[in-house]
Amino acid sequence: MIFIPLPFVLTILLVIILMQLLRNREAGSRADMFFIALIGTYMLQSVLLGLRWGYDILAVLPVQILLASIIAGLSYLSFRSLTVQNSDDALRAHKIWPHLLPVLAVFVLLLIRRDLAALAIIVIFLAYGLALLRLSFAGPDVLIAARLDGVMRSYRAMQITAAMLIGSVIVDILINFDFLWNSGRYSPSIILVTNILSLLVLGAAAGVALNNRTNADEDERDEGKAPALVSETALTTDEHLAIVTELDALMRDKQLYKDMELNLKRIAHRLRKPPRHVSEAVNRCRGISVSVYVNNFRVEEACRLLQETDEPVTQITFASGFLTKSNFNREFLRVTGIAPKTYRNQIIMSGTSITE
DSSP: OOOHHHHHHHHHHHHHHHHHHHOOSSSTTEEEEHHHHHHHHHHHHHHOOOHHHHHHOOOHHHHHHHHHHHHHHHHHHHHHHHGGGGGGGSSSSSGGGGHHHHHHHHHHHHHOHHHHHHHHHHHHHHHHHHHHHHHHHHHHGGHHHTTTTHHHHHHHHHHHHHHHHHHHHHHHHHHHHHHHHTTTTTTHHHHHHHHHHHHOOOOOOOOHHHBBSSSSSSHHHTGGSOOOOOOOOOOOHHHHHHHHHHHHHHHSSSSSOOOTTBBBHHHHHHHHHHHTHHHHHHHHHHHHHHHHHHHHHHHHHHHHHHHHHHOHHHHHHTTTTTTTTHHHHHHHHHHSSOOOOHHHHHHHHOOOOOOO
């Protein structure tokens, strides 16, 4: 019987996730390469994990350590790319090279002091985990390049990634205690199980964030034709109200919410305002995030279509601006307290006009 280590099975799952995402995407941003490289690194790390624990090949250990330092930086750069106004900015050398320094430091330590390389990984994971956690404190609106239809999923994926990076530090501490108290009896099992679970969860999180990134950055291609954005100075209450009034008009008159690829960056582009100003205005004047604000319009439109037409619920999902049925059902339930089909049945029973 052929022995296939469990990490190899995980590698196959990660390959399937990546291929499915790439097949479903159309004209993605160049900044997608961070997420693609991240999932690819997870795949390679999973292969090395299988060689190390499945076939006891110790020679791969230094490469595993080096890849771990790459994973931490790539995780941060991937989610950070969802927060920038222009995705090309995330690819500029001066934004990337500082994140190569930890990798270089680990490489040097592997050559001269391998015992310190593991300690360096702990510091790197903790630093990047805290950096992602700090980024998440700004709320889901910080991910301006994520589709508003799925921005909460991307936001949760970022939080999970931060937690996993920080959690790996806790696992390393537990391993040290195991060596101290039990001579490392349980360490191999702890390392294998936590690595497999981490790679699976992190791979899924990266896949979710990549899938919810807006496919086309058409607004960036048009930026040269439009006037420059206003400065990002602090705004008064009246200025915030003016932004929300203009945004309300865009939603009501132009039905901007029907754009399934809509994100905060695209809204800000239409308003000729910085994304931060738009987010602050909606939060201050409406008391909700931009994603909730837009989805409220989408649910309102869905209610109208459910009441006035006999279109299938699936068709109404797309017509109202939602990209997935799951997001539609969740947001509809949040706003109305009932499922779409239940809402339509209640309309029919009340005798309101609908041909069905």
